[in-house]
Amino acid sequence: MIPxxxxxxxxxxxxxxxxQAVLPLIGTIINQPNLIMVARPAAxxxxxxxxxxxxxxxxxxxxxDFSVKYVTNNSNIDLPLLYRVxxxxxxxxxxxxxxxLVLSIWSFAVTIFSRQxxxxxxxxxxxxxxxxxxxxxxxxxxxxxxxxxxxxxxxHGRDLNPLLQDFGLAIHPPxxxxxxxxxxxxxxxxxxxxxxxxxxxxxxxxxxxxxxxAWIFLTLGIALGSWWAYYELGWGGWWFWDPVENASFMPxxxxxxxxxxxxxxxxxxxxxxxxxxxxxxxxxxxxxGTFLVRSGVxxxxxxxxxxxxxxxxxxxxxxxxxxxxxxxxxxxxPLIKSHSQFSMxxxxxxxxxxxxxxxxxxxxxxxxxxxxxxxxALDLGKYSVGFPFFNFIxxxxxxxxxxxxxxxxxxxxxxxxxxxxxxxxIPFSISFILALGSVLMMSYFSFYALLGMTLAWWxxxxxLTSFMLRFKNQSLSFASLKKTPPSYFGTHIAHLxxxxxxxxxxxxxxxxxxxxxxxxxxxxxxxxxxTYQFNGARQIIGPNYRGHEGDIIITKNGxxxxxxxxxxxIYYSQQSPMTEAAIxxxxxxxxxxxxxxxxxxxxxxxxxxxxxxxxxxIWLGAIIMSLGGLxxxxxxxxxxxxxxxxxxxxKDHLTGKLT
Amino acid sequence: MLRYLIPLGLxxxxxxxxxxxxxxxPRYVPSPLIDKPAPDFSLPRLFSxxxxxxxxxxxxxxxxxxxxxxxCVGCRQEHPYLxxxxxxxxxxxxxxxxxxxxxxxxxxxxxxxxxxxxxxxxQDGSVGIDYGVYAVPETFIIDKTGIIRFKHIGPxxxxxxxxxxxxxxxxxxxxxx
Numbered sequence: 045m046i047p048x049x050x051x052x053x054x055x056x057x058x059x060x061x062x063x064q065a066v067l068p069l070i071g072t073i074i075n076q077p078n079l080i081m082v083a084r085p086a087a088x089x090x091x092x093x094x095x096x097x098x099x100x101x102x103x104x105x106x107x108x109d110f111s112v113k114y115v116t117n118n119s120n121i122d123l124p125l126l127y128r129v130x131x132x133x134x135x136x137x138x139x140x141x142x143x144x145l146v147l148s149i150w151s152f153a154v155t156i157f158s159r160q161x162x163x164x165x166x167x168x169x170x171x172x173x174x175x176x177x178x179x180x181x182x183x184x185x186x187x188x189x190x191x192x193x194x195x196x197x198x199x200h201g202r203d204l205n206p207l208l209q210d211f212g213l214a215i216h217p218p219x220x221x222x223x224x225x226x227x228x229x230x231x232x233x234x235x236x237x238x239x240x241x242x243x244x245x246x247x248x249x250x251x252x253x254x255x256x257x258a259w260i261f262l263t264l265g266i267a268l269g270s271w272w273a274y275y276e277l278g279w280g281g282w283w284f285w286d287p288v289e290n291a292s293f294m295p296x297x298x299x300x301x302x303x304x305x306x307x308x309x310x311x312x313x314x315x316x317x318x319x320x321x322x323x324x325x326x327x328x329x330x331x332x333g334t335f336l337v338r339s340g341v342x343x344x345x346x347x348x349x350x351x352x353x354x355x356x357x358x359x360x361x362x363x364x365x366x367x368x369x370x371x372x373x374x375x376x377x378p379l380i381k382s383h384s385q386f387s388m389x390x391x392x393x394x395x396x397x398x399x400x401x402x403x404x405x406x407x408x409x410x411x412x413x414x415x416x417x418x419x420x421a422l423d424l425g426k427y428s429v430g431f432p433f434f435n436f437i438x439x440x441x442x443x444x445x446x447x448x449x450x451x452x453x454x455x456x457x458x459x460x461x462x463x464x465x466x467x468x469x470i471p472f473s474i475s476f477i478l479a480l481g482s483v484l485m486m487s488y489f490s491f492y493a494l495l496g497m498t499l500a501w502w503x504x505x506x507x508l509t510s511f512m513l514r515f516k517n518q519s520l521s522f523a524s525l526k527k528t529p530p531s532y533f534g535t536h537i538a539h540l541x542x543x544x545x546x547x548x549x550x551x552x553x554x555x556x557x558x559x560x561x562x563x564x565x566x567x568x569x570x571x572x573x574x575t576y577q578f579n580g581a582r583q584i585i586g587p588n589y590r591g592h593e594g595d596i597i598i599t600k601n602g603x604x605x606x607x608x609x610x611x612x613x614i615y616y617s618q619q620s621p622m623t624e625a626a627i628x629x630x631x632x633x634x635x636x637x638x639x640x641x642x643x644x645x646x647x648x649x650x651x652x653x654x655x656x657x658x659x660x661x662i663w664l665g666a667i668i669m670s671l672g673g674l675x676x677x678x679x680x681x682x683x684x685x686x687x688x689x690x691x692x693x694x695k696d697h698l699t700g701k702l703t
Numbered sequence: 704m705l706r707y708l709i710p711l712g713l714x715x716x717x718x719x720x721x722x723x724x725x726x727x728x729p730r731y732v733p734s735p736l737i738d739k740p741a742p743d744f745s746l747p748r749l750f751s752x753x754x755x756x757x758x759x760x761x762x763x764x765x766x767x768x769x770x771x772x773x774x775c776v777g778c779r780q781e782h783p784y785l786x787x788x789x790x791x792x793x794x795x796x797x798x799x800x801x802x803x804x805x806x807x808x809x810x811x812x813x814x815x816x817x818x819x820x821x822x823x824x825x826q827d828g829s830v831g832i833d834y835g836v837y838a839v840p841e842t843f844i845i846d847k848t849g850i851i852r853f854k855h856i857g858p859x860x861x862x863x864x865x866x867x868x869x870x871x872x873x874x875x876x877x878x879x880x
């Protein structure tokens with residue numbers, strides 16, 4: 045009964061979404077306030093219906109209801125409770141339900157936290173979000189119903205993919221979806237503003253906190269995924285430029301550009317058309333990611349079981365959503381008149397360049413990711429680009445981006461003094477010397493390490509300088525700090541995160557060691573001052589797997605550093621072996637041991653050893669960046685009806701006058 | 704005002720490529736070795752390591768090269784079907800034991816049966832690299848003139864054997880060498 049109830053709730057959600065999308069739309073056209081007012085309750089009804097539906101599927105997993113096909117395929121009688129819950133989004137159908145639920149959570153949040161937005165604008169935004177909901181709910185109900193029944197009922201299921209039986213991965217998809225789908229809010233505001241022909245700074249101000257929060261989730265979601273890949277896949281890498289990783293990184297890059305561009309549109313009334321386009325671009329890339337992951341056009345370690353029918357549906361959906369948005373953009377953007385002007389040397393220019401670099405980097409990654417599709421379609425054979433290409437464009441565009449980040453922090457809005465810029469050569473020289481010192485302290489010299497460290501020091505020094513200049517004329521009292529808007533601190537915290545992230549990438553990429561060794565019990569291996577002594581492997585039995593656990597003692601100069609117990613597991617339900625690496629984590633380095641294969645009969649095993657300096661800084665940097673985003677979101681400006689809105693040009697927004 | 708149409712234009716091009724991409728199977732990786740001569744080798748036989756064996760000894764015959772190891776799950780999976788296949792006429796199934804322990808390999812074949820006419824041992828993996836092996840099991844079919852005509856990655860299961868392997872071998876046997 046419960047699964048049918050879940051299915052029914054799904055249909056109720058679709059009906060609510062149709063009401064949410066259509067009635068306010070008609071209301072705005074025929075100027076009927078009653079219809080406009082429907083937007084809010086309809087979005088809330090959709091949220092409740094989807095929550096019920098999601099709860100029903102979770103219940104089916106928790107109670108082992110193997111009459112539900114999706115449960116049978118992704119759960120097992122032995123599966124622990126935590127993973128039975130996370131298995132709900134462990135495969136295509138359920139993750140789609142999660143996606144729809146997350147979208148309704150954002151819509152619900154918009155109806156609650158947008159009291160400063162005029163009802164007419166809000167109705168438009170909620171209506172657009174409703175249209176997106178319709179697409180995803182139709183997709184689920186027509187091609188990917190998670191509540192489909194199975195007969196005869198099997199006694200136990202096929203089990204969740206062992207890779208996904210992990211805490212990090214249990215929370216990674218919800219985080220990522222909150223980010224992806226959260227970008228739909230900025231998208232909807234942008235479309236609503238163009239629809240109303242009011243591409244002014246008001247919509248940018250309303251979108252800013254939403255974009256910030258979505259970006260925080262996206263940042264944390266990507267960092268979690270990277271961290272998970274590092275310890276679970278046993279390959280020791282933290283980023284693989286895999287199509288699905290790229291699918292999450294591209295919206296992040298564009299969302300980062302959007303955050304900066306929104307700030308300019310809000311504060312300076314510039315870049316209006318460009319910001320609107322970025323908002324479309326960011327969410328379109330989220331949708332494109334969905335297409336790439338679920339249609340099967342590309343192979344990837346994370347791709348869902350693919351199905352061409354689903355691919356066709358999402359592609360159609362993509363064409364409708366993105367095609368309509370870009371058409372609207374092409375019609376409305378030319379009508380925008382820019383009110384403000386800025387000189388070549390100004391913070392506006394710096395931010396515009398930041399946007400250009402971020403977008404070009406995104407396009408580069410997009411091209412690299414889709415490269416196999418292009419070459420096959422053009423009948424040139426199947427080629428793909430890998431690590432070297434992506435790393436190259438990342439360094440190529442990341443370098444000017446970081447230079448600009450340091451430089452731009454001290455630039456004035458509108459126009460700055462050119463001669464004064466020369467003084468910045470001093471902090472740059474200091475950064476270079478500090479970086480040279482840092483690199484010479486490492487085991488060997490590397491040009492890329494010098495480059496990366498120079499950029500990191502540069503951004504740090506410029507941020508500190510900007511901070512000091514701001515508080516130069518006032519004592520650093522609580523009162524003066526309180527007067528400073530949170531967005532100022534948020535910006536600097538996020539940029540500090542970039543510094544830490546850059547240090548992590550630079551040192552890990554240039555100074556890691558890796559070795560595959562074959563050791564008999566009692567043998568040891570020396571790598572980078574650490575001695576790895578192998579004491580053999582024993583058999584282990586877990587709840588739904590069996591396997592081997594190695595025992596390795598790591599010593600440095602005779603002092604025991606860590607005892608490592610890497611595992612190799614074979615899950616009963618799927619005959620694929622899984623590597624559970626053992627990691628001794630530290631702020632300045634990780635030691636990583638993965639158990640390979642047993643060789644011969646004398647208990648010898650192949651082991652993979654890694655020494656990874658400063659790798660934690662990569663994720664630490666991401667956490668600090670998102671912390672910055674969080675602090676900035678608390679800025680009071682976003683929650684007030686701004687003074688500027690009282691000007692005559694924007695007044696009719698409040699009264700809901702129609703154009 | 705044409706520049707505002709650029710995003711839309713780029714998107715249309717992207718969609719066209721995605722639509723074409725949807726028609727193709729992404730898992731299909733064409734091997735660069737197809738229609739190229741099978742790399743030559745001379746490797747010790749598993750059961751008599753003092754003697755060697757190589758493709759030259761199969762000139763004029765259609766043969767199958769199957770790479771395997773004793774600790775590979777996919778190989779165990781295809782094993783019974785290889786046994787069945789080996790009983791058919793005109794099948795020359797050669798095993799390439801890839802970076803494995805001879806003792807384990809012999810034990811396995813003694814316990815589960817030996818489908819191979821000859822097994823050679825590639826202990827340092829150099830022949831495997833010549834054949835572009837990146838995960839055992841992989842299976843190659845080589846024609847009478849020593850040209851690789853087919854490659855299969857992963858366990859060779861009845862579906863693939865009946866649909867592709869057997870018709871191809873029949874066809875290749877009819878070709879003049």
